[in-house]
């Protein structure tokens with residue numbers, strides 16, 4: 001689908017959808033429980049729907065109480081599973097692969113779209129020492145794993161992603177016996193902390209004994225019955241950027257005490273001279289005195305697209321560090337941002353690990369592509385409305401991966 005945006009006045013309040021990162025964690029943990037959990041504020045993005053379908057394959061009986069409330073009755077130990085389809089969710093694949101190794105029968109994990117083009121070779125590097133037989137298909141999905149996962153003392157390189165570390169933490173909490181997991185070169189650490197926090201909310205305690213050494217007691221019962229998912233800071237980053245660029249937009253549904261990595265957008269904006277206003281209509285950003293960015297996004301890589309839009313429309317040279325974290329996402333995001341913003345007349349160059357963006361006063365009208373990446377589609381939409389420039393975005397339906405209501409929310413802001 002192509003989506004055409006014309007210069008108009010956009011203003012109003014956005015009710016932000018739930019965090020797909022946290023929903024996927026909560027659905028999976030609830031599916032591993034020997035009891036019924038109630039999940040409140042679950043989203044309906046494609047990634048969340050894929051995790052729900054997999055939770056059912058893992059034996060959970062899921063009942064919809066209302067649009068955003070689910071009851072999940074786990075039955076993991078009694079269920080035989082042979083195949084899981086992760087859709088396009090990188091997180092789904094990286095959480096479910098370690099969890100699938102809790103089974104003694106082989107399990108094949110497949111995926112769709114951009115996910116089948118993403119590298120998964122890290123599984124071959126550490127799962128075999130943990131007693132798991134691993135077969136990838138040309139370094140990618142489908143992956144076939146045969147467990148069972150053996151508890152022990154392990155060291156794992158975490159430089160490529162935090163997602164498989166999160167998967168291991170969840171899986172080892174359900175093995176027979178204690179594990180000491182040392183993570184070398186850990187990255188996206190706030191996402192690991194989120195996993196520990198969600199597990200803890202369900203009664204599963206993992207200690208970080210020393211920095212990045214986790215002591216995981218096995219067979220921990222999942223005890224908590226009710227869990228509420230926070231609003232999504234990653235989805236909010238686009239609207240907060242629009243606000244920083246001068247639009248009268250406020251965002252409701254965000255928790256300032258959230259564990260989400262992308263809450264760091266507030267630091268990025270504060271360091272760039274923006275003011276954060278927590279009003280009764282929601283969170284607003286006042287970017288009147290804004291300056292270019294000088295920000296390290298290594299541990300919050302999903303902020304790159306929104307921050308690039310901010311930088312593109314903020315005169316001066318912005319620098320964002322952490323480009324190496326973008327290569328193995330839904331698109332090669334560093335390259336996609338460079339290509340598409342060049343069409344808008346914004347010069348972006350990458351030197352080593354830093355992206356330099358030269359901000360402009362006016363953008364050029366263009367036909368741009370999302371590269372089938374939800375975050376590229378959303379940041380281009382914000383560039384269009386904040387830059388008051390006509391854009392046609394190709395493959396605009398990519399937003400369904402995290403924020404299926406994005407275009408409706410945008411239209412609702414038209415005055």
Ligand SMILES: O=C(O)C1=C[C@@H](OP(=O)(O)O)[C@@H](O)[C@H](O)C1
Nearest residue numbers: 021091160161162163188191302
């Ligand atoms: O754990 C998570 O929910 C996520 C972790 C991050 O991945 P990396 O750890 O690979 O950076 C992030 O980019 C992804 O969108 C969601």
Ligand SMILES: C=C(OP(=O)(O)O)C(=O)O
Nearest residue numbers: 088089090091302329330
């Ligand atoms: C990279 C992302 O997600 P995942 O890795 O879970 O597919 C994302 O949402 O930007």
